[in-house]
Amino acid sequence: MSRSPDRVRTQTEPAQAGAQAVVRALSLLSLVGRGGNEGLGLSQLAEDAGLTRPTVRRLLLALGAARMVEQDRRTRRYHLGPEAYLLCSFAQDRHGILTHARDAMLRLAQETGDTVFLTVPQDDHSLCLDRIEGDFPIRTHALKRGDRKPAGVGAGGMAILAALPVPEADALLRRVAHLTGNLGPLLAQDLHRARDLGHALNPGRIVPGSWGIGVAILWPDGRPAGALSIAAIEDRMRRDRQPMLVAALEREAREVAARLAALDPRPLSETKRNTA
Missing domain, CATH: 3.30.450.40 (GAF domain)
Incomplete structure (x- = not known):
């Protein structure tokens, strides 16, 4: 039995939304990395990413939970986290x-x-x-x-x-x-x-x-x-x-x-x- 267009759309939309969230998170991670030793603040990251501050904050929390980024408690700026460093060290010899x-x-x-x-x-x-x-x-x-x-x-x-x-x-x-x-x-x-x-x-x-x-x-x-x-x-x-x-x-x-x-x-x- 063929699926109705509405049912197909309902099943594919969450997958598309999930893929979009992954792309946004990875782009944000790249921006944080380019912040260098000084790091980047939330407002700058939101502006550079073209996203709202709440969206960026939510993505940063997820990346922080995975230890891919971390926030300096004093400056409130974001930097690459220890897991990002570890992954980079694994790829160092190859790339x-x-x-x-x-x-x-x-x-x-x-x-x-x-x-x-x-x-x-x-x-x-x-x-x-x-x-x-x-x-x-x-x-x-x-x-x-x-x-x-x-x-x-x-x-x-x-x-x-x-x-x-x-x-x-x-x-x-x-x-x-x-x-x-x-x-x-x-x-x-x-x-x-x-x-x-x-x-x-x-x-x-x-x-x-x-x-x-x-x-x-x-x-x-x-x-x-x-x-x-x-x-x-x-x-x-x-x-x-x-x-x-x-x-x-x-x-x-x-x-x-x-x-x-x-x-x-x-x-x-x-x-x-x-x-x-």
Whole structure:
């Protein structure tokens, strides 16, 4: 006997509501994590999540009960909890690119004196996992740890985009066009240049006077795991200095890629097949 439409709707609506609650909770958890050491207050979390304060409070209570978040009793701000830390530690060897890239970042910062970034792809965006500042007294502050930018924005994000297959990268750039606005045509030009050169150059696209150079870190199948980039004031990105910066970035990107390759024992053919 077939079910009536009303009965089907009654059974599926709770499942949809439950899935929505999970998505909201996970998004909120991600926002809390990006609050860093300072944490985030309830009002800021509600604004960033686009949810009401009562909804956010209810989700935070559930996450707190699972020890995924905790609230500082003094500041009333929210931070990642001990269970989140534990889960991250389990995934560190497999997915902890920061663990495998930090020594490279330190070497680059010491060698160049400039600010070094590690960026990873995240859906239609790129995420800055970390930044290390060199000793040059004038620094750029265009990108902070935890910042999330549309694909192709910034030297690291552009290096990741350029390492993707051409049809995939072009489609991705079109998908984020509503986020990049007038910057879109310039990013398309930068993408073509990055493919030709093998590295990305950001000539002050986001913050005037703040330039960047980025090189992709590749998995064994050739897909980008992330990117190392260097940012500095325009005068320190002159043409005669760029080759030295690119060479240093490429050297360290290869080192990180070799460490990542050791994490996956599968044959290259199988890796390609599973990521196709």
